[in-house]
Amino acid sequence: MAEIAFDAGTRSWLIRTAATGYALRLTEDDAPSHVYWGPALTPDQLADVLPRTKERWDAFNDPNEGLDELAADGGTRYWTPALQLRFADGTRALEWRYLDHDIDDGMLRVRFRDRHYPLRITLGYRVPAGTDVIERWTELTHDGPDGPIEVIRADSATWVVPVRPDYRISHVTGRWAAESQLLREPVPHGETTFGSRRGITGHHANPWVMLDDGEATERHGEVYSAALAWSGSWRITTTRSSTGRLTVTGGFGQDGVVPRLNPGDTLTTPVFAGLYTDGGFGAASRAWHAYALRHVLPHPDELRPVLYNSWEATGFDVTEAGQRELAKKAAALGVELFVMDDGWFGARDGDHAGLGDWHVNRDKFPGGLEPLVGEVHGLGMKFGLWVEPEMVNPDSELYRAHPDWVLHYPQRTRSELRRQLVLNFARPDVAGWAFDSLDALVGEYGIDFLKWDMNRPFSEAGWPDDGDQDRLWVEHTRAVYGIMDRLRAAHPGLRIEACSGGGGRIDFGVMARTDQVWTSDNTDSLDRLVIQHGYGQVYPARAMSAWVTDDPNFVTHRSTPLRFRFHVAMAGVLGIGGDIVEWPEEDLAYAREQIALYKEIRPVVQHGRLHRLLPPDTDGVSALQYVAADGERAVVFVFRQAAHFHTHERPVRLDGLAPSARYRDDDTGQVWHGAALLAHGLFPGLPDGDFASVVIRLTKL
Template sequence: MPSVTFDAASRTYLLRTSTTSYVFGLDAEDTPVHLHWGPVLTEGQAASLPRPAAPLASSFDGAGPAEELGTEAGARFGTPSLQIAFPDGARGVDWRHLGHTIDGGHLTVRFRDAVQPFEVDLHYRVRGDVLERWVGLRSEVPVTILRCDSAAWSVPSLSGYRLSHVTGGWSAEHQLRRTGLTVGETTLTSRRGVTSHHANPWLAVDGGDAGERHGEVWSCALAWSGSWRVTVTRTPSGSAGWTGGFGHEGLTWRLEPGEEWVTPAFAGVYAPDGFGGASRRWHDHVTQNVLPEPDELRPVVYNAWEAVGFDVAESNQKELAALAARAGVELFVMDDAWFGGRTGDSAGLGDWWPNPDRFPNGLAPLIDEVHGLGMRFGLWVEPEMVNPDSDLYRAHPDWVLHMPGRPRTLLRNQLVLNFARPDVADWAHKWLHRLVGEHGVDFLKWDFNRAFTEAGRPGAADQDRLWIDHVRAVYSIMDRLRADHPHLRIEACAGGGGRTDLGILARTDQVWTSDNTDAHDRIAIQHGFSQIYPARVMAAWVTDSPNPLTRRVTPLSFRFHVAMAGALGLGGDLLKWTPAELAEAAALVSRYKEIRPVVQLGRQDRLEYGVQYTHGDQVVVLAWRGPVAHGTPLVPLRLAGLDPLGRYRDEDTGALHHGALLMSPGLLPELLPAGDYASTLIRLRALGPGSAG
């Protein structure tokens, strides 16, 4: 069981899970110093950890070991986690320990500056195999904050270090990168006001020798949906660690007397069993501690965007809904262009009422039709944006992010509404509340299609607050909507996967992984996504061939098998699918519903060219192969996590397999059709040790 203890004699704090221990202590000057993050230690072992000392090689070197929250005071020359300036010009914190509280798995350690009337609380919370950390600040005098990270993390001294993270861009999100960590500082960041397609606020570090199923891995993820920054440092002396939190360089905030400043959680995982072990701990954390409805199976979705684009009409939506229902869809979502004067991307955003030409009788006839077909009904919305060509903007041009004397940059023909303004956030909540309540909307696809620019609020005393307050307003609106409409489910979207993080997942049920629905491209996107996020939150559509984005031609079964690895959806133009394709789609949707509990609720193991899910006595394997050179052999898939003494029956062929042999040498799947873009679905059921079936 998770536990938190304090040894008064050594002034050591021990936080322990079933598989790891985290230890820090107070040095002679009351500075909180890191001591251990790794295998489980007893209280006696933790108390016996030596306080590391870094002897000064010269007057140009810094002194002392790694700290739990680095500041600028004294001989500290690494990346500071906390940069503050007091009214008299003093900077940094001279730590004085005030005490601590332990509330179950939540530890709060309190400090005060030796001179300034300024307090810092370091928060730690053990949740399963994950340690969450965050910071609280209070001051009796005005303080300028230049950087306030949620935590600094240190890893043991290793002979080498490798950094894992994801990068990419629009329609190419979550591209996994593993590179040697260079000596110096490596910054992962988003300055866009949103999590971003280009990076994601998680990372992993290992010694360069870890694999999917072996080796030590240290990993962290920030629960924040706005701009963020993580600085990873490898020193010339051989140590490594990182510090991270919300905001980015160049921003400053003002902490007023009596105010409390609280950062988002920065969570950490230690895994002794490789990258797969780290991922499964993250998946468990998201399921058990983050998602609002973790055990609810995600419905099969149909989204009409790729079928009609902006040419939305009541008639074509009803036609698509009828076909979607025949295919077994459970949730029908109408995408953009149902509202205001919206007939393209240049007008209408902000005018959230049904387009009178396209829906002369409002949305009720379509919603009634969808519900009558046995499906739930969802709508696309983009509450944080506005087109200049809209009634809203003409009435409230001051509601957008802007700076005096600067042009208002248009991206995708739209501007960003300033949700840091209470009146704007209140307006957004009211129309969303009315839309959901009056129309019986079951699902919102909440989109965000451009980054912040001219992020100012003329006249505001602390303009940079908007980078934080905007995100918190989004959180608050989502929280209120869910409280007022318990049936409502929300999908997070930002031009695809640009808002994917632990912060948004605490308010939503799934994320739109990428605007790229090409199944071949999705394999890499989903691989990177799965490093931290579980299958049940990974929305994955089956769309047309040739793919609308890449023009790649792939078999329908291949598209389905790739999308079945997450929360399955359909997004093609069903009006153009042949009767044979619609029949095959219906059969594959039915098959997905059979395996859905295993995929969405089970343990995930990434395989060499596929993925395995295990839930109870059921095992599902999805395998695929793209274009390869002629003569390239197909190697067996080595399954994982099975009972080596058990027997497993193939639910489709009746073949019996030994658990040990499925894991080594492995299973050689039959991928169909022959040639490029072949795939298969394998269903196994455990029969127990020594069973003859």
């Protein structure tokens, strides 16, 4: 349990986690100001850190800029604002007045109000048990009788990074089928904003950053990181000044979208969590993974099943007989969850029609889904379905009945992507219809798993019948969360995978309501090494769906060995996505063998500690290692992507082992000293040629 203490004399709060400390205080004019973030300090030690307000040295610069706990628009500070409001009379500046605070069960709430206008502000802090993560959020309440307050920007938190000689930022970038590509680069001076204006988390960036002084490595160095738990439009802004200060502010929303607070309304922002670690990027990642497993994922102790998905085998050409044949083949391989993808509902013979009509296509399934679901359950597997509840085809029963249910403006074209329009889940009637449709589907057929897809961003994001149309950007995402929450409550056995054209909706907000996420539509194993490397900087393998698909790959048309494809996918939540009816018997036999191996190592992969030994490159060797939580077992994956020039095999140094212990290779029986594996490493024994791979299982003696 975190310790949170208030010192009335200095009007400061100190939050102490197991290994870190965080402090804030009130200035003379009641504004919340940042004090400290870093290694743990006692209250007495903090006294040496508490700053004094600095006097101005000119008329252009406030020496206290960049130290605000939540940088607000107003006064003579011109730092990037985290909070911008416009009151009913047009006034924009905020002036703080401290009210009170409370400390309860690892949570701190500090309450303020504006000195004149009817606005209350609460800054929230919480340390989940057993972590060094500090969750922060903001609540805004209109507590007056008159006029709306426009919310121009309401970030969840401003994180102030200690002054260092230089700064480097780590983040991911990408696009569809090329998500989560890790970049590490100097932090530019001025303001740099990462974000999504698409209504979803997005393929092009992801809402987290890591900051260091430019000297951190995988194993060494201080890293300051922050991750936003939000699945809609978002922005994270770094601000670096010529004085050496650096802040990170982030939250939901986007420029130009200005929702309103009406009298009595409260707006609660999503969590923007921060984490300080001293142990390099690897320690930061392992801390985020532990946080996700203990405090984010709904069923953290579960092992995710090996699944089969029918998409590559059938496309839209779905029939009951075809699905039965695939199910029998999948069960014989050892698959535990059979998922029927697109094409089972409405007039769904292609992407042009049927979305929104969530009733079984009786031409394809004359008896409904009961016979197929019964067959799958009888084969010892659970049954899952692909759905895309937020979308509708103009060629559908739903759209013809309710054309007003989509995002639109009265005098603007309704842009289509993938022949789809976006339903407005901010409308209670639309959200109610979506829940009722999915609830009936899951309940009637005994569905165990939903692959919840979302295949296009917002456009023409209007709501003509509502006086505050901009609120739909937040309320749509909240409605998605609410439907997932209600479905899970009504059907405790239901499990959900989040998908958005691949990895377009991956964040801690959606992970709190789903059991796994679809990492990318690109299943090419070479590309997946890069995608999974970026994903794993913050998010855990326990939620990372990874499939073995047909050769050549349908996205890249690259050919790779079945062994390589399996080993890459086995570093996450293993799935099979190929047309297994057409696989030769030797491939089926190998698949059975590898699925059995995965089930044996799955507890270590899904619940162990990740150590990135060698990062993936376009050629050369990469390696990663998982160590069980109790330290008794380890699994090492080694990959050779390509070999341009012949070189002798080099040892791979391991990590996370006990130097004084000995470890046995479960396949060869060879025994090594932990100290030797850490200091020198082991020769992995990669097969010759490109796209070679090996899985090494170690047991502590």
